[in-house]
Amino acid sequence: MLDIRSYKPGDEAGFQKLDQLVEAHPFNRRNLDNWFWKFKGNNPAGDPIMIYAENNGIIIGHFAAIPMNYWFNGEVVVGSHSAAMMIDPDWQNKGLIKFVADKLIKELEDKKIPFTYGYPNDNAYDLHVKLLEYEEVTAQRLFINSMKNKKKNISVTISIDFKWEKIERFDRQVNRLWDKAKNDFKVIVIRNSAFLNWRYLDRPNVPYYAFGAFNGDILEGYCVLKIYQDENVLRGHFIDLFTQDGNSDCGRFLVENGLRYFNNKRVDEVTLWMQGSPFFENILKEFGFQVGGVSGGGWPGATRPMICRFNVEPGKHRPWLNEKNWYFTMGDTLEIY
Numbered sequence: 205m206l207d208i209r210s211y212k213p214g215d216e217a218g219f220q221k222l223d224q225l226v227e228a229h230p231f232n233r234r235n236l237d238n239w240f241w242k243f244k245g246n247n248p249a250g251d252p253i254m255i256y257a258e259n260n261g262i263i264i265g266h267f268a269a270i271p272m273n274y275w276f277n278g279e280v281v282v283g284s285h286s287a288a289m290m291i292d293p294d295w296q297n298k299g300l301i302k303f304v305a306d307k308l309i310k311e312l313e314d315k316k317i318p319f320t321y322g323y324p325n326d327n328a329y330d331l332h333v334k335l336l337e338y339e340e341v342t343a344q345r346l347f348i349n350s351m352k353n354k355k356k357n358i359s360v361t362i363s364i365d366f367k368w369e370k371i372e373r374f375d376r377q378v379n380r381l382w383d384k385a386k387n388d389f390k391v392i393v394i395r396n397s398a399f400l401n402w403r404y405l406d407r408p409n410v411p412y413y414a415f416g417a418f419n420g421d422i423l424e425g426y427c428v429l430k431i432y433q434d435e436n437v438l439r440g441h442f443i444d445l446f447t448q449d450g451n452s453d454c455g456r457f458l459v460e461n462g463l464r465y466f467n468n469k470r471v472d473e474v475t476l477w478m479q480g481s482p483f484f485e486n487i488l489k490e491f492g493f494q495v496g497g498v499s500g501g502g503w504p505g506a507t508r509p510m511i512c513r514f515n516v517e518p519g520k521h522r523p524w525l526n527e528k529n530w531y532f533t534m535g536d537t538l539e540i541y
Contacts, residue, residue: 209258215256217236218263222290249271253311265301267288272285276391283318312515321511322537341526344510348494351440352472367419378400419454425445427446442534443535445478455483463491479530
């Protein structure tokens with residue numbers, strides 16, 4: 205008997221089996237540790253909404269929305285990130301995903317979560333836009349810096365003597381930084397210690413490397429880095445970059461030392477997806493970043509579509525969720541990166 209319902213304990217095993225049937229990409233494949241971190245971990249925004257389709261005791265479909273705390277024009281707003289839309293191959297093209305998605309959307313509307321964003325693959329894009337009322341809100345650009353067979357000259361003049369220190373846990377220092385910087389942004393995920401520790405340092409199956417720019421004992425900015433092998437390409441990611449808008453010395457220090465870190469690890473190229481910060485974009489270009497596609501088996505183009513569904517009060521939220529006002533980095537998505 206077919207049943208479309210919310211999560212119940214034990215579904216994670218069926219989720220894993222379904223994932224192995226459906227997902228073809230090799231990047232950050234889901235496992236149980238990842239599932240518990242993402243769906244049952246210490247997300248400061250609360251519990252996700254998970255909808256499952258079950259047939260005679262077998263999980264055949266899934267779609268979820270994970271809450272994300274946002275600073276939105278000076279207010280705290282709980283948005284959400286859609287994740288893991290999957291249908292068993294034997295049940296695909298039969299309309300099942302529409303029933304699963306409709307139940308998820310109904311719960312989002314009932315909980316008054318105003319927007320839900322995501323990155324569907326090519327197969328799912330039309331479904332999201334044509335049937336689920338998602339809209340393409342931006343074409344995010346990929347910044348890339350080729351490091352292969354080069355000794356990069358990545359030094360710039362910085363007037364403040366910052367210290368580059370590894371961050372083992374985010375603490376009150378980053379909360380102070382967040383409070384100073386948050387009003388520089390119209391729309392941004394709340395980057396306090398609770399979120400950063402959960403998002404990066406608590407993740408069990410992918411290592412991230414967090415570094416701070418310290419002016420004396422004061423944290424003025426941080427970056428989160430990642431390295432992974434993509435076929436024959438060793439790639440570095442700037443997963444997150446954060447400081448006060450206009451703090452050019454700190455911004456340059458973070459990018460310079462991040463590139464030095466990657467250079468010492470002998471990566472072939474460094475990439476990041478980012479929007480909503482002309483300040484950081486200008487610094488990236490100073491250090492040789494260009495907009496373009498990646499080599500190897502990664503995302504092939506210079507842009508990727510970001511879609512968003514406006515669940516409640518679209519007139520209030522739609523005008524601000526765009527590439528100009530929405531500061532967004534790789535770490536603000538929970539699926540691939």
